[in-house]
Amino acid sequence: MASRSLYSEFTKGIWKENPVIILLLGMCPALAVSNSAVNGLAMGLASTFVVVSASSIVSIIRRLVPAQVRIPTYIVIIAGFVTLADLFLKAYFPAVAKSLGPYVPLIVVNCMIMGRAEFFASKHTLLPAIVDAFGTGIGFTWVLVVVGVVREILGSGSIFNVMLMSEDVFTPWVVMILPAGAFISLGLMIGIINYFKNLKAERAK
Amino acid sequence: MSFKESSAGMITVMTVVAIIVGSILAGFYQMVSPRIEANRLAEEKRAIFSVLPEAKDYVTIDLEVGEGDDKESLMIFRGVDDDNAPVGYAFVSEGPGFAAAIVMMVGLNINTEELTGMKVLEQIETPGLGNKIAMEPFESQFRGLKIKPAITYIKNKKPESDNQIQAITGATISSVAIVKALNKTIKVLMPFILEDIRNPVVIERQVEEEAVPEPKEEEK
Amino acid sequence: MSDDNKDKENLEAKEGGEAKAAPKPTPPVKKQEMVIDGLIVSSSPHLLNEESVPKVMHNVIVALFPVCAVSIYVYGLRALILLFVCLFTSLVTEYLCRRFMKKPVTLYDGSAAITGILLALTLPPAFPLLGAVLGSVFAIAVGKQIFGGLGLNIFNPALLGRAFLMATYPVLTTTWSDPIEWSGLFTMPSLEVVTGATPLALMKFEGITSELFPMFMGSVSGSLGETSAVAILIGGLFLRYKGYINWKLPLGFLGTIFIFGGLFYLVDPSKYPSPLFQVLSGGAMLGAWFMITDMVTSPVTARGQWIFAIGAGVITVIIRLFGGLPEGVMYSILFMNAFVPLLNRYTRPKVFGEGMSEVQESGR
Numbered sequence: 001m002a003s004r005s006l007y008s009e010f011t012k013g014i015w016k017e018n019p020v021i022i023l024l025l026g027m028c029p030a031l032a033v034s035n036s037a038v039n040g041l042a043m044g045l046a047s048t049f050v051v052v053s054a055s056s057i058v059s060i061i062r063r064l065v066p067a068q069v070r071i072p073t074y075i076v077i078i079a080g081f082v083t084l085a086d087l088f089l090k091a092y093f094p095a096v097a098k099s100l101g102p103y104v105p106l107i108v109v110n111c112m113i114m115g116r117a118e119f120f121a122s123k124h125t126l127l128p129a130i131v132d133a134f135g136t137g138i139g140f141t142w143v144l145v146v147v148g149v150v151r152e153i154l155g156s157g158s159i160f161n162v163m164l165m166s167e168d169v170f171t172p173w174v175v176m177i178l179p180a181g182a183f184i185s186l187g188l189m190i191g192i193i194n195y196f197k198n199l200k201a202e203r204a205k
Numbered sequence: 206m207s208f209k210e211s212s213a214g215m216i217t218v219m220t221v222v223a224i225i226v227g228s229i230l231a232g233f234y235q236m237v238s239p240r241i242e243a244n245r246l247a248e249e250k251r252a253i254f255s256v257l258p259e260a261k262d263y264v265t266i267d268l269e270v271g272e273g274d275d276k277e278s279l280m281i282f283r284g285v286d287d288d289n290a291p292v293g294y295a296f297v298s299e300g301p302g303f304a305a306a307i308v309m310m311v312g313l314n315i316n317t318e319e320l321t322g323m324k325v326l327e328q329i330e331t332p333g334l335g336n337k338i339a340m341e342p343f344e345s346q347f348r349g350l351k352i353k354p355a356i357t358y359i360k361n362k363k364p365e366s367d368n369q370i371q372a373i374t375g376a377t378i379s380s381v382a383i384v385k386a387l388n389k390t391i392k393v394l395m396p397f398i399l400e401d402i403r404n405p406v407v408i409e410r411q412v413e414e415e416a417v418p419e420p421k422e423e424e425k
Numbered sequence: 426m427s428d429d430n431k432d433k434e435n436l437e438a439k440e441g442g443e444a445k446a447a448p449k450p451t452p453p454v455k456k457q458e459m460v461i462d463g464l465i466v467s468s469s470p471h472l473l474n475e476e477s478v479p480k481v482m483h484n485v486i487v488a489l490f491p492v493c494a495v496s497i498y499v500y501g502l503r504a505l506i507l508l509f510v511c512l513f514t515s516l517v518t519e520y521l522c523r524r525f526m527k528k529p530v531t532l533y534d535g536s537a538a539i540t541g542i543l544l545a546l547t548l549p550p551a552f553p554l555l556g557a558v559l560g561s562v563f564a565i566a567v568g569k570q571i572f573g574g575l576g577l578n579i580f581n582p583a584l585l586g587r588a589f590l591m592a593t594y595p596v597l598t599t600t601w602s603d604p605i606e607w608s609g610l611f612t613m614p615s616l617e618v619v620t621g622a623t624p625l626a627l628m629k630f631e632g633i634t635s636e637l638f639p640m641f642m643g644s645v646s647g648s649l650g651e652t653s654a655v656a657i658l659i660g661g662l663f664l665r666y667k668g669y670i671n672w673k674l675p676l677g678f679l680g681t682i683f684i685f686g687g688l689f690y691l692v693d694p695s696k697y698p699s700p701l702f703q704v705l706s707g708g709a710m711l712g713a714w715f716m717i718t719d720m721v722t723s724p725v726t727a728r729g730q731w732i733f734a735i736g737a738g739v740i741t742v743i744i745r746l747f748g749g750l751p752e753g754v755m756y757s758i759l760f761m762n763a764f765v766p767l768l769n770r771y772t773r774p775k776v777f778g779e780g781m782s783e784v785q786e787s788g789r
Contacts, residue, residue, distance in 0.1 A: 061222075069215045073222050080226035084233055091237035094244040155332070171553075174332050175592035184567070191571075303749055334595040374596075378749055 006131050013135030019112040020143040021190050026112035030144055031182040033103045037160045040148025042096045044141025046089065046104060048134070050081045051113045055121035055133035062122045074117045075108070082107045112140060150185050151176045252295075253282050256312030256322030259292040260284030266406050268397050281394060283401060284312070291405070293321050294398050300386025303378045304329050307338070311387060313352070315398060323347035323387075328379075335379035343380070346370040355388045478575070481720075482535030484667055488660035489542050489715070495656040496649040500550040500602070504649050508545045510554050514561035515541030522570035536575045540564050543583035543715060546650025547708065547755070548590070551602045560590040580762045581722045584755050591755070599626075601646040623647045625707045625751040640705040651708045661714030673730045674723060675713040679704050681738025689746060697746060708754035709741065716754075722762045729768035737761045 019025045026047070033043045057077050065073050086104045089097040097104065107113065116136055121129040152158055155176030157165045175181045208214045253263050264283040271277050282295040293314045299306055307328045312321035325339035337343055350356060351368040358372045358380060359365060372380035496504045519537035523530045531537075544564050548557060564586025572578040591598045601623055624645055639645050641654045650657070664670045687700035703709065708716075717723060717737060724733050737757045744753025 064209070065218055066209050066215045069219055073219060076219075076222050076226055080230055083230055087233060087237050087241070090244070091240040094241075094248070171556075171594060171597070172332075173559075173593040174334070174595055175589060177332050178592055180592055188567075331595055374600075 006128060009128055009132045010135040013132065013137070013139040014142070015139070017136075018139040018143065019115070019136055020140060020186075021193055023112075023115070024190075025115055026110045026140060027186075028106065029103055029110060030140075030147065031179065031186060033100055034144050034147040034151060034182055034186070035155065035177045036099075036152040037145055037148040038096070039099055040144035040146075041141065042089070042093070043100060043103065043107075044137070044144040046085045046100075047107055047110060047113065047140055048137025049085055050078060050107055050110075051116055051137045051140075052130060052133045053081045054078045054113055055116050055129045056126055058117045058121040059124060059126045059129035065122075070122065071114075071118070074114060074122075078113055078117070079108045112136060147182070147186055147189065150189075151181055154185075155181060252310040252324055252326060253284065253312075255324050256310050257282075257284035257293045257295050258312075258321065259286060260295075261287050262289075263295065264406075266397075266401060268394075270393060270397070279394070281398060281401070283405070291315075291402070294401075296390065296394055297326070298386045298390035300382050300389065302328060302330055302338075302382040303335050303376075304331065307379070307382055307386065309383065309386070311347075311390070313391070313398070315402060318351060318353050320347045320350045320352060320387075323383075325383075330376070330379045334373075335376045337373050337376060338379050338383055343370075343373060352387075352391055356384050358384050478534045478536070481669055482539055484669060485539050485664065485715075486535060486542065488663045489539070489546070491656040491659045492546060492650045492653070492711070493542065495653040496546065496550075499652055500649060503550050506554065507548060507550065507552060507557055507649065508542060510557045511545035511548075511561045512538055512541040514558045515544070515565050518562045518565040519570070522566055523574070526570065528574065531575060534575065537565055537569075540569070540582045540586070543650075544586045546711060546715075547583065547587040547648050549598065549601050549648055551600060552590075552597055553594075556590060556594055556597060559593070560586040563589045576721055578721060579765070580759055581716055581719050584716055584759050584762075587755055588759060601626075623707065623751065624702070625745065637701055637705060640702070648708065648711075651711045654705050654710045657710040657714050661710075664714070664718070670714070670718040671723075671730060673727065674718045674734045677731050677734025678713045678717050678738045678741075679709065681735045682709055682742055685739055686742045686746075689742075703742065703745070707745075707752040712737075712741075712754040712758055716758050717761075722765060724765050724768040724772065726769065726772040726774065729765075729772040732768055732772070733761050733765065736764070 013019065015022075017023060020027070020030045029043050029047065033039045054074070054077050058074055061073075082105060085107070086097070089100070089104060116133050120132045124132070149159060152160075153164065154173045155178075157163065157167065157170050157172045173181070176185065209218075250263075254260060257263070262285050264285065266281050266283060268279045268281060269276060270279050280297065283291050284293045284295055286292050293312055295310060295312045297308060298311050299308045301307075305328075307330070308326045310324045310326055312323070313319075314321050323344050325344065328336060328339055330336045330338060346364070347370065349367075350370065351366075353368065355368070357366075357369045359369055360372050360377060361374060362371065364371055370380070370384065493504075493508055496508075515537045516532060520530055520532055523532075541561055541564075544560055545557065548560070564582040567589075568580060568582030568585035569575065569578045587598075624640055624647070640652075645652055661670070661675065665672060682703050683700045686698070686703035689697040690699050698706075717734060724730050737754075737760075740757035740760055741753045744750055744756060750756075
């Protein structure tokens with residue numbers, strides 16, 4: 001583990017151990033709030049903030065916390081940062097807070113954050129913990145934004161709330177902004193990525 | 206067994222963490238809560254002024270409706286013009302829609318018994334179909350709508366009387382939900398609105414400060 | 426692909442085969458055959474009739490002719506174009522998917538053609554062609570080929586395509602045209618005019634009951650294939666005569682709608698529609714004869730088939746009478762499709778002596 005460079009700790013979260021498309025963690029927000037690019041971005045950034053802050057605190061206090069109560073301790077820390085993020089959004093970005101609704105408080109139960117705290121931050125020093133959490137957060141964010149962009153273009157005919165096509169030219173596929181569209185687009189996306197991964201592995205043989 | 210591994214150690218760690226997190230949150234909440242409150246008020250204000258276009262200010266009146274277990278705390282807003290004369294009442298109406306509750310702000314002109322506006326505040330109806338209830342063509346139908354004997358709806362046709370709206374094609378359930386909610390809320394709140402006209406309640410912030418000095422000037 | 430995967434595939438093919446094989450029809454069963462001392466040794470089922478997947482499928486297409494003919498008669502050229510677009514897109518999608526997955530192209534077994542025709546029959550006549558293309562692609566690619574092709578799909582592909590379109594274009598899928606005034610084959614119903622509500626929608630939202638005879642013959646508005654009960658009945662009885670459909674499924678489904686819907690009618694005839702109306706309206710007939718009888722997505726045991734059909738019927742009535750939608754046939758069948766593996770498992774007839782000892786085949 002020690003031989004791993006900081007750079008590879010950072011990049012693994014973005015692609016090789018991406019929380020959503022490879023580890024399939026944090027599916028609840030990934031499915032629920034990826035109905036537009038802005039929502040995906042806001043949710044991704046809020047989660048990144050929480051995972052980085054929680055991981056750094058967990059890393060700092062990792063020697064002080066008895067093993068038996070580490071999970072409740074982590075949950076309290078994570079919940080604290082989630083509440084901070086929630087209050088911050090409500091105070092400064094009320095529109096975003098309204099459209100994300102209950103999914104901001106629900107970041108608490110995003111297993112991606114717990115996963116980083118439990119598997120990485122509690123066993124590493126501060127710097128690698130931050131780098132690892134940041135990479136994971138970025139990995140989470142880009143998937144949410146990509147799914148959000150796809151769903152917003154097909155479902156509302158716009159991108160980042162800018163209308164691309166008028167409704168006369170393109171009738172939006174309403175299904176894409178409904179929950180069903182989240183399952184269809186994320187499922188197909190993971191399928192396509194796995195297809196190309198298999199193809200690559202086959203060629204390498 | 207070290208202190209860390211003992212029960213006392215666990216309790217200590219958990220308590221300390223909880224206290225620190227709790228106090229940070231409390232501090233942050235103190236810091237941002239005025240802003241959150243201001244955001245909420247601004248939204249309320251925007252909604253009220255959009256359904257009571259003639260109002261320049263408004264008074265919030267808290268009500269207790271119902272008895273016993275059905276008791277509910279409701280609010281009505283009395284819209285006033287520059288001279289503090291009432292121009293209409295606004296209130297929040299809520300009812301079950303196709304997917305979840307629909308919440309809307311409604312303005313009412315009590316003299317003409319007409320609605321002065323309706324604005325949907327919260328809804329998650331089907332996009333492209335039911336969510337047309339939150340769009341201008343549908344909402345504007347409620348401007349000038351007679352509320353007596355009751356609001357009704359018609360499908361696929363232009364409204365035939367002045368207490369009728371045209372339901373959205375393909376989204377009858379959402380349209381009807383609004384009509385039903387409005388009729389119900391109006392029925393519940395009407396006695397309180399009439400009561401308020403007879404004896405205006407003077408309670409709230411802006412108006413209280415301005416309204417109190419006026420009689421004194423008359424006395425002089 | 427590694428050998429592991431291949432084994433898995435064989436296993437899947439076998440399981441799929443078993444699931445389909447029980448009644449008369451025999452869709453393709455990839456059996457592992459061995460020849461020992463000149464004798465062919467293969468896994469069950471050991472059926473020795475001449476039925477093959479293409480033959481069954483082609484007969485189903487023949488059975489759909491009357492329905493298609495009536496829909497073209499009632500809705501004119503528009504219906505013909507819609508049928509053609511769905512059929513063509515389904516076939517092209519099937520071909521491309523099989524090529525993409527590097528598997529044998531199964532275009533000639535006719536199953537994709539049936540999916541295309543059935544999907545078209547569930548659409549309103551004025552449905553835009555681009556939407557029909559989208560629905561067909563979804564039905565074949567996501568509804569069928571993603572699961573591995575014919576025999577492995579969980580849900581009826583045509584209904585899945587229709588459900589996708591329903592969620593994608595909620596307005597267009599519920600905008601019905603009245604039947605055209607008959608003035609020649611080349612009459613196009615106008616796309617602009619929003620007209621005709623289906624008998625079910627009239628019932629649900631306005632409390633108007635339609636007359637039964639036009640519903641039986643087909644001169645009411647609705648999807649291409651759901652208007653004429655008599656045409657569906659001809660096709661369905663033809664299939665029954667050929668022995669391709671199991672009488673339990675349509676009977677259980679229609680019977681449940683009749684009886685369960687009739688119960689409500691008895692309670693309050695002014696509020697609930699008559700049982701005959703329930704059976705003749707909407708997609709009940711089409712669903713009963715062509716959707717619920719899909720060999721791949723219905724249970725193989727007799728008990729399972731009863732549960733499947735009755736369950737779908739009950740859900741249909743509940744959605745129609747108490748749900749937000751006027752019609753519930755599509756969702757009820759899709760919903761029950763999801764239970765088919767479970768039904769197959771728990772209604773499997775017991776082998777003599779099974780349960781007496783612990784010696785059982787492992788796995789299933």
